[in-house]
Amino acid sequence: MLSTNGFTALPSTQIPFPGTSINYFSGGYITANHTCYAQNNNTNGVQMELNYQGIRDNSTNRQLFAKKFSSVIMEYLVTHTDVALGQCSTETGTNKYQPSPLIIYPNPLKEGKRIFIEGSDSDNVAYLLVDAAGRTVSKGMVLNNEISFHENPPKGFYMLILINPQNKKSHLSKFIVE
Numbered sequence: 389m390l391s392t393n394g395f396t397a398l399p400s401t402q403i404p405f406p407g408t409s410i411n412y413f414s415g416g417y418i419t420a421n422h423t424c425y426a427q428n429n430n431t432n433g434v435q436m437e438l439n440y441q442g443i444r445d446n447s448t449n450r451q452l453f454a455k456k457f458s459s460v461i462m463e464y465l466v467t468h469t470d471v472a473l474g475q476c477s478t479e480t481g482t483n484k485y486q487p488s489p490l491i492i493y494p495n496p497l498k499e500g501k502r503i504f505i506e507g508s509d510s511d512n513v514a515y516l517l518v519d520a521a522g523r524t525v526s527k528g529m530v531l532n533n534e535i536s537f538h539e540n541p542p543k544g545f546y547m548l549i550l551i552n553p554q555n556k557k558s559h560l561s562k563f564i565v566e
Contacts (some may be wrong), residue, residue: 389460395453396439434461465522470551492548496564501537505530507559516549517563529549541565 390475398406405546416435423433438444443453490507497503505511511533517526524543530550 389463390457393456393460395443395456490548490550490559490561492561492563495562496566497541498566499540501540503535503537503563505533505535514551516551516555518549526559527561 391400393400397403418435419433427542435504438453442450462495469518490505493504494500495503511530514534515526515528515530516524525546526537528535543565546563546565550559550561552558
């Protein structure tokens, strides 16, 4: 995916392996020890080593690579993990969820199974609580400007999405559980 965006990548369709005369890092330490590759660790991760020339050598190249890389990583997640974070991106033109002036409290949630919401169209609407990996952790209805979770969400960073089925408007807000 990086190669099709103009960056040399190894491995890739164009260069499937490093060859025998090229110095190549054995790599893998980060992914082997700090991601779900390691036993009892459920954190997904990717390890990359990037060329200096053409990617990190100046501000213009860093900005160009960052923009291309963000598109590539979104495509990678959809293709290989069914995680579609791009649906919240204004860059893709599929800005399905609109930021809103919602007030969520307590935020961060430290104890308990209830949160309260104030803001436009925040009552009698559906909600989704989505974790940082794009997985739905909880869903249901906002009743009386309140969400009662069946069980405490795990600690983490979430997006709370409110969906009004009548006018099809959606609102997105950050939510943290400590």
